Amino acid sequence: MQSAYEKTQFNRQQIEKMLDEFGSPLFIVSERDLRERYGVFADALLRSYEHSAVAYSFKTNYLRKVCETLKNEGARAEVVSGFEYGIARNIGYSGKDIIFNGPHKTELELREALADGATINVDCMEELEMIQSFARSGATPPHIGLRLSSSKVARMTRPDGRGALPHRFGFNIENGDALKAVRWTKEHGPHIRTIGYHIHIAVDEPNPAVFVRAAESAIIFAQQVEREVGYAPTYIDMGGGFVEAELWERKKDLASAAIPSLEVFLGGVGAVVRGARFSSPPMLIFEPGRFIVSRSTVHITRVVSVKNMGTRKLLTVDSSLSILPTATTRRHKISAPGIAGPLVKSIVAGASCMARDVWGDYDLPAVRAGDILVVENCGAYSLSRSSQFITPRPAVVWISIDGIISLARRAETPEDITRLDISGGR
Structure with a gap:
């Protein structure tokens, strides 16, 4: 079964346009995929036992x-x-x-x-x-x-x-x-x-x-x-x-x-x-939870630097483990849209100051700073477990069934983070 990204096949220009409007990094959610995955599960359960019900696990997303x-x-x-x-x-x-x-x-x-x-x-x-x-x-x-x-x-x-x-x-x-x-x-x-x-x-x-x-x-x-x-x-x-x-x-x-x-x-x-x-x-x-929402969401992030690490390239991106907490616990599929050429052994790492913010080894084309990476299957336990450690959380974009792009959650600002704080006094 294709992922949300494979179904929509955003080209690099379309992704660049969304990043220009909503900022990088960015989450993109497909309504079509969400509805399809729910239907797959609900239909399979109904075939297994007629008197049944699906209760979506809210903590997942x-x-x-x-x-x-x-x-x-x-x-x-x-x-x-x-x-x-x-x-x-x-x-x-x-x-x-x-x-x-x-x-x-x-x-x-x-x-x-x-x-x-x-x-x-x-x-x-x-x-x-x-x-x-x-x-x-x-x-x-x-x-x-x-x-x-x-x-x-x-x-x-x-x-x-x-x-x-x-x-x-x-x-x-x-x-x-x-x-x-x-x-x-x-x-x-x-x-x-x-x-x-x-x-x-x-x-x-x-x-x-x-x-x-x-x-x-x-x-x-x-x-x-x-x-x-x-x-x-x-x-x-x-x-x-x-x-x-x-x-x-x-x-x-x-x-x-x-x-x-x-x-x-x-x-x-x-x-x-x-x-x-x-x-x-x-x-x-x-x-x-995961079965329904995981495939619906992709995470878009830019490469900010490329370093030599022996026989591998170290790609640091503008996202991090605090934004995508599943980066080190799941094997997400990562691709570089619009970039061709031989595959290079690459390490993808987040932009935080944590040494463990390393997402894994991937075979990717030779990318440069500014290029885009697409991380798939990010709908489960990413948005609900993300935090504002080092950077505010990014925007979430919604792609409706008829292809209309809208904002599902705006990017956070420093003011959002400190709004609940109380200053002054003893």
Whole structure:
């Protein structure tokens, strides 16, 4: 599948014009690609399990135009903080179309979400007790979900090499915490009721068997709850985190050819849920982020200097790791539009003063200072994780389906950065 850049094929003159108008570096988002990728995922999920829903993971990219577009396509909003919840409400999501996850929710945020009718997946007993404490006064008992974790499933996932503990979230199934939490809600009824389960398990997991095992764990647990407590699940939320072959960009990992297709991931889980026996079939929810938004966005940056580094050229660009945080964790495709000639072993590095701001080794034509590089697949965890370290964040340009170019976010200024600061006094 072609990327947003390959589809639009901006020539160098068109890119130069955008850089002249909006500045360099620059992000460019394709509305067409965004809508197409959502459609691919939603259609594949529907084929896997008819009673299903897609909830877009806001943390992946909460640019307003991105979220509004996916809302118009039919996506629910999956948020993990009160901040993201506020963004979702601000762009027009009703509470019933928001799934509120995350390990920290304040009392004020929980009260608002409950009043709005949002789906809340509770992460810990402290949250459960907080909800119960102010649910007594409500006319309608709150219906909540539980975030589940499974030590057995966690042992099947690929370690990320950075000490991540994906099973630290939620209530553990194997040690009995999950069942205790459900029984607790029953004992404190009719003020609170458990109606669903969330079991997001990993990030960039290339093995569909892990997702199948997670679905089986959630289903077996939900069946036990229905037998022993009397609560039938209205939904099973599998979260996100799976990897899709076309987006496998890790610098040192599996070849993309070894990764199954989207249909294999979704189909395996759909078969498990479809084969489960409940008093009524639960909804199957997935929370994709990277799959939908990654390809929609390219990053344009200029070469500012070229140095000799032995047999390689060192290309320093006017962007940096703070602007494109994924530059050192993903293997982005980089090209030099409009420049022909033999390929040269090149190191691409950012313009910050950090020695680790090195994006990787690439085979590129012989570029000079002032030339343009296009970095692809930048829609996920770039805008939402970028910072103003050393330089303000650049503009974001939106290319509509009919090719109209407009500003989605203006470039920041020093005044934007210091506006919240308070000077003077003691």
